[in-house]
Structures are given as structure tokens and as C-alpha cells.
Amino acid sequence: MRRVCLTLPTDRACAATIAAVHGEAAYAARNFEVEVHLLVLDSADRPTREAHAAALRALPPVPNVLLHHLDEAAQREFLREVVEQAGPAEPDRLLDLMLPDRASYGACTNRAFLIAKALGCESVHRRDSDSRYQLLDGVPVYPVRHELASLGRPAGEASGQVTETALDPALAHRPVAMVAASFVGELSVDIGEVQQLDPEVYQDLVSLWAPVDWSAEQKRELVAESFRGAGTEPFRRDHALLTVVDPMRVDMCNISFHQVQELVPLPPATETIGSDYFLIHLVHDAVLPGVLHNRHIVNYYTAERRTDAGFAAYQLRLVKFFLSMLYFNAVYARMAEAGPALLDAGDRVRPEAIAGFLRESAALDRAENEWRLRRLDHCYRSLGGRYAAFADQLAAAGPRLLAEAQRDIEDFALLTDAWGALMRAAATAGTAATTAATATTPGPRRQLERSST
Template sequence: MQRVCLALPTMRSCPDTIAELAEEAAYAVATFGVEVHLLVLDTTDAVAFAENAGAVAALEPTPGVVVHHLGEARQREFLRRVAERSGAADPELLLDMMLPPAVAYGSCVNRLFLGAAALGCTSAHLRNDDADFQVVDGRKVFPIHHELLSIGRPAGEAAAVVSRSELDPADADKPVMLVSGSFIGELNVDISEIHELDPAVYREVVRLWTPPVWSEEEQDAMVDVSFKGAGSEPFTTDESVLGVPDIWDVYMCNIALDHRAYEVLPLLPSIETIGSDYALLHAMVHSRLPGVVHNRHIVNYYTPERRTGSGFVNYQLRFVKFLLSMLYLYPVYGGMIDLGRGLLDERHGLKVEPLIDLVRGSVDWDRAGNEHCLDVLDRSYRKLGGKYAELADVVAERRQQLLDEARADAERWAVLVEAWAALVAASRAEGLGASEVPA
């Protein structure tokens, strides 16, 4: 029986999300006859963890669905065993990258990948705790429907289960290792208030994340589509397309990935940095692997704590660090584009060697671009005034630290990429431990 991992990282109380994902898991079992392991990696405080644990305990038992709810201590125990078993020279460094004492979006997904490997799953289906499923005629629109139709199958076979195929016949034997929908609702980066205050400032700020080698026209076109997902059009009927996806049509919180992808390349272990979880998607798209894009989009929303007080500053600093990370990521992405299908081995899987070379090569990139980025942000935030002027003061005070951390993140990613295969193998050998909760 095919075993899959429906995965949720969370750092907040989210009992409703847990209940919804259990419904999606039950749907997958009933529709596709798979075994679903619902893996909730929870780094909340004791109160929120108890609320989430209560939601798990309240789930109706469903044959074929197994829930794993791991708090921070249990995750640390698992990761320590894995790091030590991997034979790494510095297991403590790996443990710190996998479970740092701060918000790390790439790290939490990397933990899910290792958890999926430990559970013997063939695919990971990623969701988020600040999104809802669409509801049509009283029924929830589960993305796992399209995911399980195609994930892991030869693309030539998947052509029979999609609405439209744009598959190159030469790619028919390649596996579908990515199936994704997008999102509707709020921007997936919480900066819409900047646009409301001053559209010109918004454009200038968002342009900072566009490739600097692009023309102004290309950069402006990227600004127009950035962070908007599928817009606001609600689901009506299923549509799915097989082919090489556009990077703009895939969303890391509404995606299924085959184990042959995420067991090769981990995500950036950057702390307090949004957008650090997309490098793997770039590798898959730029290597021209076939994938499926569908329209079972989730509904994105934002929790209120990131819009006021310290929550506002913390979130916006993550956005600043995201902008700074692009200095080191764009050379990697550009190299992926240049290599194209050269990133794949004879079995159509990603090769780690060229990826390591690209990541290593980005570390010493001239940071002048990031100096300019911070100058533009300082000017833009002060023009907006109010809490944004206060944010500018915080960014100015931490300027050198932010520049240093962006480079250090690139260095740490290189270390993790080199250690990743051993960590995956150690996870498979270790297993996840006694964490199963029947559902």
C-alpha cells in the first residue's frame, strides 16, 4: 500500500486546521486507498501545544490514517539521533540548522522531509496553519485529490488524468515529482498595507526582490504578479495541466513532492526569513521536470499578531531578510537555468553535485547589492512614516548584523546540502519513534 505524508508545521494553536487536515487524510484513504500519515510538527508553547493535542485526541478514528503530533522536545530527540547516526563531523551544527531557537521556515519543512523519510513515505503533501480549504456546495476542495492522481507516476501515465497535457513526448518516462495548486485571498507576503499607503513605494520595495540583471520592464512585470497567487477567482470545476510548471504557479503550502526530490536537496535553514523554502521548487522547474498544476487553491489569510507592535517588526524583518537572501539565491537559480536538464541523472532524478557547486559558488557574492537594498528600504520606510519609520530605525540599528546573517545563511545551506543524503538515510534507519496516534 502506498504510504504518504500529509504534513503540517505549526508554531501556533491551530485545532481547526488539524481537524481539516484529518478530513483531507480520510478523503485520501477513501478515494485512493493509500495510507496517510498526518505529521504535525509543533513548536508552540505549552498552552498552545495542549490545545493542538486536544484537537488530535478529538479526531474520529479512521482506518488508514495515522497521526503523529510531535512537540519540540520529541523533534529534538529524533533529530539528535539522526544527526549522530549520519556520521557528521559536527552533529550539533546540523541539529541547530534543523531546529534553531527561532522561526525558520525552511528548517521546519526540512524536518517534515526527514519525518516523511523516517515514516517510509513516498511523497510529502505540505499544508500551512494560516490557510483554509475552499468550500463548494458544502464540500471542501481538497488539493490531495490532484496530488495523488499524479505524484510519482510516469508523466506519460499522468497525461490520462489531467485536464490538459503540454508534456514533451520526450519526457513521458520522467516521473511527476511536483503537483501544486496556488492560493487565493491575501498576498502570501504580508505587505499589502504598504501598497495601500503608497503604491509607488510598494513598487520600489517589491522591485528589490527581482533579479538585478533584468530590464526595468521585466522587473515591473514581476512586481505586478508577485505574491498574488491565483488572485481571487474561487473554485468552480477541476482544471489541471501537465507539463513543466511555471515557478509562479506553484506554492509551497499547497504542494505534493515526490521523495526523489526532497531527499536530494534541503531548503535553506535561514532563521527569521520568509521565502526560504522555495529553492527545491526552482531546482525542479529549471531542470524541466514534468509536474502538474491544478486549481484547487487554498485560501490564504494572516493572523493578527504580525500586524501590530513587536509582531509587526518581527514579521517585516523577516521580509527584509528575504530580500537580502536573494543576493545569494539568484546566482544559484541562474545556474540552475543554465544547467537545465543537466541537473538530472540517468534516472531523471536531481543530481546533488552540481547543486552543491552552485550553492558553494554563491557564498562569496559581492554584498554591494545588499547594501543598496538596505539603503532603498531605509528611504522607503521613512517615507511611509509611522510604524514604518520605527521599522527603519530597527533595520538601521541591525544593518551589519543583517548583512552578515544573509551570508552566513548561504554558508550554512551549503553545509546542509552536503550532509543531506546522510541525514535522509539516517532518518530512514531510525524511524520516527513512538509518536503514533490512531485517527
């Protein structure tokens, strides 16, 4: 029986989401020959973690569903052992990149990748705490239905599990590396108010993530489809397309990976939205088969984003995303140019090629990002109110943010170099540090193997 990891990283109260994702795990175990490891990586405060632990204890036992709830202390112990066993040149720096003291969408998912490897899982399926499942006739619509039907199979076999195929037959031997969908509901990036206040400023702001040499028309097209997911159309019937998946059509709240996540990590950048999207681009540019389905998840905004502190924190993460694009646009261009050359003879991604592109981009002149900061300042000030107040914060933080954006890409290169060794160490970890005590798993390694039955 194959093992799969269904993971929910969180830093906020989400007991209801935990119960809902457990429902998806139970559905997977009932309908497929799999052992599902439900992994909750918890970075919330202590009272919230305790509430999550209570929610997990209250879940009904399900055959072949195993529960794992790791707080940051438990995660750190596991990572420390893995880093020590891997023996990298800069162990302390790598440990900080895996578990930074600031929020990192990429780092939390990287931890899930390593823990899944330690658990013997061959695929990772990620959900988010600020999303929920659609319903059809009152029944949740679970994405795992399409994920387990195709993920990891040779594309030629997976073609029998989908509605439609738009894949070069020459790729039939390659395994399906990613199965994913998107979301419906609110924009994935909290800038709807900007669009309401001034559509022209919205156009200027969102277009800052495009390559600077794109035409005005290309930028308009990008803005028109950015952050909207699958719109608002509710689920009515299944559709799954076997193809090389367009990165603009999927979201990390509704995604699964096979093999590729063991070869290349996600960027560990802190306080940066979109830092977890790199593998979506890599799967596409390496021409790896994927399945795009329509079991979209519902996205919603938590109350914290509406506070003044939450607003400023979120806008800063958006700014850092725009600054990261100086480097990532260059890397994406190099990956697109390389195409299938990103793969070795066994159709596996070559991490050394990716690390090389990352280092090349880290040497780029910062002038483009200095221009981005000026445009951002203009956009925020023109909106007035709290946006203008944020512009004052941005002006003071500008030099630091420019340096951080460059350092983030250098850190990503370092982590990519070490990722293979970290994965091998995770696979053989097997000690108490792997599963340090948490509220719902109170003992050493056998706790992560504890069934909910």
C-alpha cells in the first residue's frame, strides 16, 4: 500500500479546516489503496495549538489514516537531526532557512516535503488553512480524487483517468509530476480594494510582476488573469485534463506533487507571498506531465488581514513578491529556454541546473528593483489613507528590502544545492527527533506511525 502525505501548514486558528481536511483523508483511504498521513504543521500560538490538538483528538478513527501534529519545537528537532546527518557546509544557515523566525510559505512547505519523505510517503498533497471545500448536493468536493487517480503514473496510463488529453504522445512515458486545480471566491492576493479605489493604479501595481520588457498589451493580459483563480463558477461536474499545466491555472492551496519535490525545494524567502509557487513553473518548463482538474477550493480572507497590522504586513509581503520577480523572471526565462534539458536521462529534474540559474540571477543589477520601489511608492501614495501611510513605511524599508530580495535568491540556491542530501537524511532519520512530542503524538518515532484506528 502506497503512503501519501496530506499536509496542512498553519499559523492561525483553523480547527474547522483540520476536521474538513481529515474528511478528505478519510475519503482518500476509503476510495484508494493508500495509507494517508495527515500532517498538520503548526506555527500558531500556544492556545491555538492546544485547540488544534483537541480538534485532532476529537476526530473519529479511520482505517489507514494516521495523524501527525507537529509544533515548531518538534519540527526544529526533526530538522536539526536531518541537517546534522546531511552534513552541509553551513548547517546553521540551512536550519534557519528551513525554519525561519518569520513567516515563509516556501519554508513551511519544504518542511512538509522532508517530513513526508521521513514517513515514506511518495507524494505530497497541500491544502491551506484559509480555504474550504466546495459542496455538490451537500457533499464536499475533494481534490484528492483526481490527485490519487493520476499522480505518479506514466502519462500514458493516466490518460485513462482523465476527461481529456492535450499532451504530446512522446511524453507518455514520463510520470505525472503534478495534479492541481485552483480556487474560487476572493482574490488570492488581498488587493481587491485597490481595484475598487482606482482601476488604473491596480493595473500599474499588478503589472509590476511582469518582465519589464513585456509590451503594454502583455501586461494588461497578465493583470486581467492574475490572482483570480477559477473565478466564481461553482463545481457542477468533473473535468480533468492531462497536459503540461499552465502555472496561471493552479494554486498552492490545491496541489499535489510526485518526485519533483524531492529534487528541488521551494524558495525559503520570508514575508513574501508567492514564495511557494516555484515548482509549478518548474514542472511546466521541464515539460513534465500534469493533470489540471476543476475541483477548485474556496478561498476566503481571515479577519486578521482586515486589521491595520494585518494590512501593513500583507502589503509588505506583496512588495517583496514584486521585488523577487527581478530574479525569478530571469530564472523562468532560463528554464523555459532549457525546456527538456532540465531533465536527466531518467526524466528527473537536474537540481544543479536550477541552482546555476538562481546564482546567475542573483548577480543582476538592482536598478530594475529600484524602479519597482519608485512605482510602488507612487501607487500607494496615490491611493491615500492607509496606503499612503504604508508608503512611508516602504520608503524607510526600501534599502533593506532590496538587499533581502537578493539574499533570498542566494539562499534558495544554497538550499537547492543541499536538498538532495537533506532528502536522503530525512529518509533515514528514524529517531526521536523525527517525531518529537506534541499534544496529539506524545512519543518518539512510533507516534508519527500511530494510526487513528
